[in-house]
Amino acid sequence: MPAFKIPMRQYVGLLSRYLRAQRSSIVWLAVLLIAGLLMQLVNPQLIRYFIDSAQGTDTTRALWIAAALFIGVSLVQQVVTVIATYISENVGWIATNKLRGDVADHCLRLDMTFHKSHTTGSIIERVDGDINALANFFSNFVITLISNLLLVVGILVLLLREGWIVGAAMAVFVVLAIYAIQYIRKFAIPHWGKLRQISAEFYGFLGEHLEGTEDTRANGASGYVMHKFYSLLRKWLPIRIRAFLGWASMWITTLVVFTIGNAIAFALSAYLYKKGAISIGTVYMIFYYTELMAKPIEKIRTQMEDLQKADASIVRIRQLLDTEPAIRDGAAGTPLPEGALSVEFDRVSFAYESGKPTLDTVDFRLEPGQVLGLLGRTGSGKTTLARLLVRFYDPQEGEIRFGGVPIREAKLGDLRRSVGMVTQNIEIFQGTVRDNLTFYDPDVPDERIAAVLAELGLGDWYRSLPAGLDTVLESGGGGLSAGEAQLLAFARVFLTDPGLVIMDEASSRLDPATEQRLEAAVTKLLHGRTCIIIAHRLATVQRADCILILDQGCIAEFGNREELAANPDSRFSRMLEVGMEEELV
Template identity: 85%
Template sequence: MTAFKIPLRQYVGLLRHYLRSQRSSIMGLAVLLVAGLAMQLVNPQLIRYFIDSAQQAETNEALWIAAALFIGVSLLQQLVTVAATYISENVGWIATNKLRGDVAEHCLRLDMTFHKSHTTGSIIERVDGDINALANFFSNFVITLASNLLLVVGILILLFREGWIVGAGMSVFVVLAIYAIQYIRKFAIPHWGKLRQISADFYGFLSEHLEGTEDTRANGASDFVMHKFFSLLRVWLPVRIRAFLGWAAMWITTLVVFAIGNAVAFALSAYLWRNGSITIGTVYMIFYYTELMAKPIEKIRTQMEDLQKADASIVRIRQLLDTEPAIRDGAGTPLPAGPLPVTLDDVTFAYESGKATLDGIDFRLEPGQVLGLLGRTGSGKTTLARLMLRFYDPQSGVIRLGDVPIRDAKLYDLRRRVGMVTQSIEIFQGTVRDNLTFYDSAISDERIVRVLGELGLDSWFRSLPDGLDSKLESGGGGLSAGEAQLLAFARVFLTDPGLVILDEASSRLDPATEQRLEAAVTKLLHGRTCIIIAHRLATVQRADCILILDNGRIAEFGNRETLAADPESRFSRMLEVGMEEVLA
């Protein structure tokens, strides 16, 4: 078995980056921990003084002083512990939340290839589960480890003051204890990494199938899903057992080490007391220090346990953060204002180096024109739309909006100027305003209401109890398919794009809603370029040009009226026999 090898500089780099803004809290925590350490070293001295005074003093004054000091120091130590715990938890949560935000933002920047190859659950497990495992690493790992090591050193120094035999004996015990704990640790580390990976796989599977519950039930696949569920649990259990046994081995090793330490302390104290070298109070102090030494060694053990969990989590988080998006942001060439002309110059694209989905696509769409994009399922229509938004980049060829290659534009600018409406609508849990603007405060409420009115949603809007502050359910619960589709249109037009892509956008609408939408779209598309991906002829009646794809190649491209009048054209045959028949 091999342990994870994480360079020290990666630990230091993480701590420096995510704790930099909390220097004052870290310094305060360090002061509190050192103060607590000093009080832990003082208390055994007070107890020795109390016991020896009880045997020798003729009055109780010394006993009262010793007792008062002991109680006062103990209470102050508890207050210091509470304050240190509060600060360390704050430090840990602030640091991990910042890291969680960075990882989530990085995932959002990654391209569709990454998201298609990772389930939602596995990504959530990395963003949340792995980072939660680092909470203690960020909160007090270095300071607590250092303070516990200082406590052990302080105890050994005080024991050496009582006699070199006691100091040397306990020093040997400490060295052997730390070596034993470190030795047993390496057998547990690999299992924590496997455990976190299996956990991510399990929650990814669970998330995927919970989202598709309706399809699973409708197709009678519940038994298969449950079989897979229990199969993953069967794989998970032995790894969980091995990880637990690794933890148990460290715990048992610690108990055995502490028992040996007590035996050594007992033997040395008995020998020195019999020789008259130490008092009864000193004997108790040695035992107290031995028991006290168990705490920092135990803490060091748990810190090592946290470190082995952090090892696995840091590896996985580092791998995720090191994953570079295939889609690089452009240099920032601005896109032209107004309706965007579209040019594709010999564009070829294939998913995962397979057969080309688009092969040598060449066409130009003039500004303000509407293109009807037709073709069989799998011909590359939706892929073409994804390339326009740079969800993917073609392997060869250039896509231009105006005279600007889209690779040269900033992704943010590109996706503000190109709007897309699909038949699959995502409604998020939140207000109507947030669902329409995606938290863009620059979009005024008046403009939102105006667009809703233009889309024929004014009566629906007036029925909302809190207007734009009304809450929508995740997944669009409480909305009809038509209402959800119209809200998707509203989202796009609020960004005022120069190019609009409608990918089967009216396929879920009833005839009455579709008719209402057609009138609204006519108005809203004025002064914009548009690409309409459709399976129905009625949808492309507004098109100026028709582009028909067949197996990733352009089968036909031209003016709609010209193609319709040409009896030899594919589009003309579609009009004669029905597009559904031709594309079947």
């Protein structure tokens, strides 16, 4: 597999976009790294002076001065290094967090087709794991690479001053060393890409099954899950080994190169010293510079290693950011009417990726303020119809309109504020009661929250909370009864004051006593709103004005509830007569 080939403009674009706001920090980092570079070049000169002075007839005063300067420069260099490290880590942290936020925001805007085809764990691995691999790339990749190259050049210039033989030999050594490192690097890059991919697959699987622990245990699937767990680990190991060997090959190459460099320096220094061309202090200085050269070359190697990790991560992040949502925000931005919305399906057809139509030429109109009872067998398209109303998906044919406005022309934010949905599956997030009800909207007053909870029969529950609305709820609703969780879902919807409410058998989790308390509150809260009730029990649709029955994605029956109930030939009438469950079998 060939190495990733990322255009230089992608590197420049990433750096420019996420480091632009930190220009002052980047400038200070560059100044500190250059200062550190100069101090590294000065110290060997001080050591040579010290050694030659010790061998000569100079007074000890010169030795004290040389020693003091060496210690002073070394201490300042350490301080500069600490400050530069702090700034670079801060730069990397800010840049990666900004990128992480952009990627997370992009994922939230992608449509349900994307989220159905990617596990939660694999998305988290991209948002966190891949971006973590870019931390060094953002923090100091370019500056460190350039400063270390400058350090190598500075050493070579100083060695050339001592003698062209030493300078030329070390220059050839440096060119060959960097070429060797680059040559080895291209064999390691593909394995880092595969490593990121298997990591995302593993964490996606793990996250999915940890989330479904109860179902896994209840259905005796623990053995299968663990088998799959170890299968993925077995698949991961050889990829990890190959990636590690790629890294090790670069590390070993560097060690060999350094050893050769030291041997060259030692041989040339011995030759020149024997000829009397250089002093013993100069011999030590050449050897010191050669040892020092190992450090920038090692840094260059590690930067190349980080770059190969960044290559894989940049490709995966770029692929994610290039994924366009199928659901586009309404370009026209046509506002939806206030209050109860009329709902119109104009010959709407929709199919999932399987290709078989889930809804086929659905055509009906619901007037503002009316309640629709939506009935049908499992798989008839009831839930799909609800998903189209909130634009989780768009139909392939036909048009849906709210208050005469095509929903594709409305802004998604406006649309989803105008449509509230309560389903059987309730998500309770780790956070306060207030945050769970308002979804972090600070504009919703506490008095309104308390009033809605009281209307839904949760007044006593609210007053029993130890910290009121600041009481923290557990993830998944631990500590709440099924009825309480369902009622909180109702409260969420009504706090947004939607013009259309969709209830997907929303009272199915409630016990009879709680359901009776809810009926009066729901009747009051639905006043002045259009409502669609997806029902599996006839009692649920007694409040409906109209009935719509779906059969294999087509409208089998639509009309006024009372008229259909009075018509002995209607399907709804037969449901009332024999029981809905029997009719839908």
